[in-house]
Each structure stands twice: as structure tokens, then as C-alpha cells.
Amino acid sequence: MPDPVALLHVPALSDVAEYAYAYAYAATVEPPARLVFTAGACPLDDEGRAVAPGDHAAQARQVLANLETALGAAGARLTDVVKTTTVYVASSRQADLVTVWEVVRDYFGEHNPPTTLLGVAVLGYSAQLIEVEAGAAVPTVA
Structure with a gap:
């Protein structure tokens, strides 16, 4: 079955930032596909505790593992x-956003869907530094 997802790189838009040229600016979904939307994945272990307080990279890895599970x-x-x-990073430091971005990029590998990365003041759980939401399209049999 053909992939219903097309990731679009747009040469007419800036390629200055790594996330701009390495990741698609847009994506399309062709039928037949079933859409999946996740809640924000958090850096929580199976007991509901935030892992690796203060460590952006370790929390990003846990978030992505939880996203993959969802x-x-x-x-x-x-x-x-x-x-x-959206990739939310509880930090006002651009270096922290870059750290998280590198983990996200590496986790997704060659698949590079459009992404918004931003710093926020605070997230919902104590010691939480990262949260990621996603939308997916799964091919369906017509």
C-alpha cells in the first residue's frame, strides 16, 4: 500500500535554521488513511515520575519513547x-532548545515531519522540561 504521507521541503523558504532545511515545511495526507493524534508526551516513567530532573536530553529521550508507545x-x-x-521546552535558553532538537532529530532519523520548537515558562509536571505532541496518518485498506 502506498504511503499516504508526503513531506514537503520548500526551497523557496529559508534554509538558515537546521530545523528549517532538515525538516519539511509542510505535509500532506492522501486517502485512504486513518489519522492519529497524541496528547503531549511527557518525560514520565511507568510510575508517573519525571525522569532525569534538570537533564533536557535525557527527558527528551524519555518523551520520544513515550510518544512512540502512544x-x-x-x-x-x-x-x-x-x-x-509542537516540541515544548521549559527554558528561556536557546542552547536547551538546540539540545532537545538534536535528540528529536536523531530519534526520527530520516523521517523529518514538520515541527514547531518553542521555549515555554513551565510545563504541567514538577521537574518536567519537555513535552511533544504529534499527529500521524496510518494507511487503511479501502
Whole structure:
């Protein structure tokens, strides 16, 4: 079955930032596909505790593992992700955002869906530094 997701790189838009040229600016989904939307994945272990307080990279890895688990429960994989809707980083330091971005980039590998990366003042759990939402499209049999 053909992949319903097309990731679009747009040469007419800036390629200055790594996340701009390395990741798609847009994505399309062709039928037949089932859409999957996740809640924000948090850096929580299986007992509900935030892992690695103060460590942006370790929390980002836990967040992405949790995101992968949530997608799997819906029958989706990371390669089905159409958009990592938003990557939230609780920091005002651009270096922390870059650290998280590098983990996200490495985790997704060659699959590079559009992504928004931003710093925020605070997230919902004590010691939480990272949260990631995503939308995916899974091929369906017509």
C-alpha cells in the first residue's frame, strides 16, 4: 500500500535554521488513511515520575519513547508521523532548545515531519522540561 504521507521541503523558504532545511515545511495526507493524534508526551516513567530532573536530553529521550508507545497503541509508528505538532521546552535558553532538537532529530532519523520548537515558562509536571505532541496518518485498506 502506498504511503499516504508526503513531506514537503520548500526551497523557496529559508534554509538558515537546521530545523528549517532538515525538516519539511509542510505535509500532506492522501486517502485512504486513518489519522492519529497524541496528547503531549511527557518525560514520565511507568510510575508517573519525571525522569532525569534538570537533564533536557535525557527527558527528551524519555518523551520520544513515550510518544512512540502512544503511537504504537493506536497502530502507528514514528514513520507515520505527519507533524510533531509542537516540541515544548521549559527554558528561556536557546542552547536547551538546540539540545532537545538534536535528540528529536536523531530519534526520527530520516523521517523529518514538520515541527514547531518553542521555549515555554513551565510545563504541567514538577521537574518536567519537555513535552511533544504529534499527529500521524496510518494507511487503511479501502
